[in-house]
Amino acid sequence: MASGVMLNHFSASAARPYTFGENITRLIQAGAILKSQARQPDAFRRLRNNSSHPNFQEIVLPGIALGLLRASTQNINQLLH
Numbered sequence: 001m002a003s004g005v006m007l008n009h010f011s012a013s014a015a016r017p018y019t020f021g022e023n024i025t026r027l028i029q030a031g032a033i034l035k036s037q038a039r040q041p042d043a044f045r046r047l048r049n050n051s052s053h054p055n056f057q058e059i060v061l062p063g064i065a066l067g068l069l070r071a072s073t074q075n076i077n078q079l080l081h
Contacts, residue, residue: 020045044075 018026024041027033033041047068050056060068 020048040075044072047072 021042024033024038024045027041028035028038050058051068
């Protein structure tokens with residue numbers, strides 16, 4: 001649960017779990033993420049997709065990887081506090 005929004009539960013309209021993008025939209029609708037900050041979680045979602053799906057994976061320099069990890073950590077911490 002993040003900010004009172006149950007995440008990764010099945011959607012009422014489909015017999016499948018909510019996608020990462022749908023969960024971001026639900027957090028925005030619940031006010032847990034400000035609309036003015038909506039681009040940040042979407043960019044985080046794209047970074048996640050690029051790193052977790054084999055057809056998007058690539059090798060990056062350690063400094064770039066650390067920057068991505070720091071940005072990801074900040075985004076996650078913002079959602080959880």
